[in-house]
Amino acid sequence: MDGQTETSRAETEDGGTRRRLPPEERRQQILDEAVRFFAEVGLDGNTRDLARRLGVTQSLLFKYFATKDDLIEAVYERVYLGRLSPDWPDRLTDRSVPLRARLLAFYNEYSALIFQREWMRIFMFSGLAGAALNHRYLKHLGDVILRPLLAETEALATPGAQPTMEDIWNLHGGIVYIGIRQHIYRMPPPDDPDEAIARAIDRYLAFCGIGPED
Known part of the structure; x- marks a missing residue:
């Protein structure tokens, strides 16, 4: 079965597994949650807490956004x-x-x-x-x-x-x-x-x- 299908698995924050999403869908998922997260806690919110909300590792989050600044820039592009x-x-x-x-x-x-x-x-x-x-x-x-x-x-x-x-x-x-x-x-x-x-x-x-x- 193709490793990118919905039935394949990816590492989560707690060491378990979750289904692996296509890269663009995963990126959008992270960005959607980042918008909600920063609206709730402010821009000082840390990426570890964001990753925990998403149920993924912080390293997976940084695979899509190399730094927190990159993530905030994407939020800016989306929201503004x-x-x-x-x-x-x-x-x-x-x-x-x-x-x-x-x-x-x-x-x-x-x-x-x-x-x-x-x-x-x-x-x-x-x-x-x-x-x-x-x-x-x-x-x-x-x-x-x-x-x-x-x-x-x-x-x-x-x-x-x-x-x-x-x-x-x-x-x-x-x-x-x-x-x-x-x-x-x-x-x-x-x-x-x-x-x-x-x-x-x-x-x-x-x-x-x-x-x-x-």
């Missing part, structure tokens, strides 16, 4: 960069669509992806630990999403009401806080998060002197 849709920049700068409609579409989609326990908790743990993940993600978000968005609002804003990057970050941060309330502070979210997002967008556009059809 992997949730950024490549077509968002084009859709946000499509001036054939009113700016309010573009913002609503983006933030409704974005919030659905990030208002999740793993995203929020890993992001908070990373910030508290001073890890580079937050800085990289926020720089990427600023370059790819928020700076183009600023250019769009600058083009439509009335004279004397020109927005700044600080205003854009305030809009973005206020929307993200809806998820922080739920998953970090364990407070009830708004009854209708989409409505709360719409109000935040309308306040921002009113500040810029931009109408709903502009």
Whole structure:
């Protein structure tokens, strides 16, 4: 029988055996559990405990991720960069669509992806630990999403009401806080998060002197 089939066996943490998974499936299993693990215990969690949860040896874990840093990098790719849709920049700068409609579409989609326990908790743990993940993600978000968005609002804003990057970050941060309330502070979210997002967008556009059809 092929040594890579589901019936073949692999060493476990306690010296027993478990079925050997195909390499890509095993890697995904480790990564899925790593996301849950770091969301629960923080980035200081050690790989021995993670291996124990998986029921495998630490050496098997390091077969797929050579170092803990490599594993955290894979978690970052999965949880953060992997949730950024490549077509968002084009859709946000499509001036054939009113700016309010573009913002609503983006933030409704974005919030659905990030208002999740793993995203929020890993992001908070990373910030508290001073890890580079937050800085990289926020720089990427600023370059790819928020700076183009600023250019769009600058083009439509009335004279004397020109927005700044600080205003854009305030809009973005206020929307993200809806998820922080739920998953970090364990407070009830708004009854209708989409409505709360719409109000935040309308306040921002009113500040810029931009109408709903502009």
